[in-house]
Amino acid sequence: MSHPIPKHAVVTRSQWLAARQQLWLHEKAFTHQRDELAAARRALPWVRVEQDYRFHGPHGELGLTELFAGRSQLLVYHFMFAEGWDEGCPGCSFLADHFDGANLHLAHHDVSLVAVSRAPYAEFQAFRQRMGWCFPWFSSHGSRFNQDFGVSVATDGSAQYNYEPYTGNEAELPGLSAFYREADGSLYHTYSTYARGLDILVNAYNFLDLAPLGRNEEGTMDWVRHHDRYDGAPEKSHCCGE
Template structure:
């Protein structure tokens, strides 16, 4: 964007009285959105859940572990499916941005929730990548397992019937277009609940559904220049 275009996109300059009137009018919209978001969050918590019946194996710093180990003794687990194909040398840039944007994990821990990163790349690659990035967040490899395929964060018809953001391949192509235009790996989050030794899958979200988790972008949404910045 040129400097002239930036100037044209700036808000109108008004008096303090006009600003207050416009802000109060917009506040009504914000309150409507807040109430709608609260209602949506309540409905999300009421979604049914399904038992996880497979024994998935992950590799981490202490060797092989199961899905229950990723909970670290807490009742809830959020998994970030980080796009990192086994043939790649590092994870994708958008996922890297998301990991760098993560908040203070002990705040989740205090509320009985763990967060872990999972990629299909072999653990040796993940370990080198994690060390290079300076990350301390728990990061595991699902290399050789069906974990990413079963939760539709990796799309491969030879492994699992395609479900692209909860649409079949045919539904997706009719509504959006070619399903593989962005590749086979998707940015995704899956949420799990443990009851004793039983694990339940409660929620998953993909692509723009992860937007709300990005600290930086949601702060930039408050500014007049938005996500493009200055």
């Protein structure tokens, strides 16, 4: 989807450099503000996880501790895939396309990154294979995990999403939650973010923000498709284990 191209001033190289240096000052200030925000995020108080949440994966049932895969930090992406769906949310899939590359590095820095969906495990295996993803993806079917972490919500006006009243009509929504595991096995919920707070996970957006036309969209991710539905996409993606 293309949108009207805005008109820009055309200037000399020296005029451009002067304007660029002004923007550079703005960028440096933003970088410092971003560092301060990240520090404030890390300084949030923690909540002990008391509930024995159960999940389903390729080797059967497991608890939240097993999702850490022996590491002390866990990032859970709440992937929108409800019971009875044939494919995952295009926006969640766009984010998930970035996970495997990150996981190659995160696994060596004491962080596990996994996805969790509410649908039964068997129901999203065909879609996972179609997308060619390798990252760990578990089902929370039968537990309150999605509800307790704010991504499975009521649509009758009584629910909250992204820390405010929710008036939408989607019962499954995206998010990310972070957890920490002490050496004695104690688990803590440290952070959750939703909606535009998930932008930080989408490196394709960082590239677009550097491009001349930016994100060039009328609504968030209005142009995004499952990666096998773009013109010229390969017929089949590589899938781990194949």
